[in-house]
Amino acid sequence: MTALSMKLPGLTEGKMNALGGRLKWPFTEKEIIKSLERLRKCAATFQFALTVEGCNVLKQTLDTATKGLQVQLDTSTKVAELAQSIGTMSGIAKEALKMSIQVKEILAFANEMEEISNDVRHLTDDVKVLSTRAQNRHRIEVLDWLSSNKYSERHREVCGKRVQGTGNWLLECGTFQAWIDQCQPALCCTGNPGVGKSVLTSLVIDHLKETFRSSQDVIAYYYFDHQRQDRKPQEALYGSLLRQVVSRQPAIPQAVQNLYETAQQDHTQALLSDLVSTFVATLSDLNRCVIVIDALDECPDRSQRQAILRTLFNIKSSALQIFVTCRPHLPEIDHHFAKATQIAIAANEGDIKVYCRLVLEKHEAGLDHIDEELKEQVVETIANQARGM
Structure with a gap:
């Protein structure tokens, strides 16, 4: 094609030279026959290439396909121009022209598809954002429904009373370290009023959080306070613990979702038994769950304390560990922790x-x-x- 184009004055020279050149045919009979044969071979090769490329284009990205189609368009256009210049190749010229028109239509369609693809991509991103927002709203609704207890605020309040450098004796205590390292089920720390049990509890909570930061283990805690009494202390306790466990999960556990949907349909709050059974169900997905309960003795009613301890100790889960602080010499507490590890706080x-x-x-x-x-x-x-x- 390059050799032919060099001999065609209309393609390589100025207007005046091209006009003069057209008066004289630049090819001999032998050259014409040889050129025709070569063009036939080129046309066959080009058609085959189009077929193969047509299949491959479907597998390429839109940008790559567009570039490939543009090359095909340039090639078919050049073939059509050369065939028209020779004059006797009208069939090849028509075929090449037809191909160039088809490629142009495909390119136009590809551009439209690119615009549609961009629109779809933007819509998909918007849908993902909206879906994430909806999921987050639903998650917050479920968590708030489980408990409105401001457990983190109470924890920060107690931490504010802590003096840096104090309390490390408890963390360094061999009994405490064995409770953590050996995953012992329960540890009870007893001490008289005013010795700093709550402050030590806040230190334990922060220590456990830091210790298990890189793991999937869950720390949940609850501060009883005689100045802030809940009307239903057991429901408040288990609702708060369940909320904290769920908040550490990537998605709302199915058991919690079912409990929430049932309550929404019936316009009721969850029963204590449902909260406990759902809490136990969530433990099955955990490697370890440490429950820290401070000042259990400040739970207002002895029967309530008994019920809390009875439920906790009846949970059959190797994942559960319990840390409790309270005043000494409470019969219901001594009974349940009789075989458990204990530390006296002073x-x-x-x-x-x-x-x-x-x-x-x-x-x-x-x-x-x-x-x-x-x-x-x-x-x-x-x-x-x-x-x-």
Whole structure:
């Protein structure tokens, strides 16, 4: 085709030269016959290539297909021009022209398809966003329905009372570490009022969260408080625990979804038995679930405390671990934890010293007349006289 185009003046020269060149036929008879034969072979090859490429184009991306079609269009157009220039190849010229028209139509269609594809892609992205928003709204609705307990706010409030560097004695205690490492079922920490059980509980919660941060293990907790009594303490406890367990799951468990839908249809709140059975069902999907309950003795009614402990200890799940703090010498608690691990909590001498030093530092401006030796004597005296209180 290149050789032919070089001899055709209309394709390679200016208008005046092309006009003069057309008066003289540039090919001999031998060259015409040879060119015709070569064009026939090119046409056959081109048709075969179109068939093969037509199949392959369907497998390519739209951009790649468009580029391939554009090459085919350029080729068929050039074949048509060359055939028309020779004059005697009207059949090949018509076929090449027909192909070029078809390719143009396909290209136009491909462009339309690209626009449609972009629109569909944008619509798909929008649908995904809307679907995610709807799922998030539904998730929040289910969680709020399970419990309105502000457990995280209460936890932050207790953490605010904690002095940095205190309480580590409990985390370093061999009994506590064995409870975690050996997945022992229950640990009860007892102590008199005012020794800092709730503050230690907040430390345990944060320690467990950090320990299991990279795992699928779940930590759920509940602070009883005599100043904030729930009308139905058992429902409040299990609703809050279930909410925390569900919030750690990538999707709402089917058991929880079924419970929610049934309650919505009946316009009722979930029964205690349903909350407990659903909580137990969610444990089957967990490797470990640690339940931390602070100040169980502040649950307002002894029968309620008994029922809570009876239910917890009746749950047959190797995934469940229980950590409880309370006052000592409560019969219902002693009964259930008789065979469980226990730790007695008392004011720790090291923690008292840390706290006293912090107080002295805060009032340093008014104590500048007291030397460091005397300050340390004050700290030692207070720590010695505390006697675990």
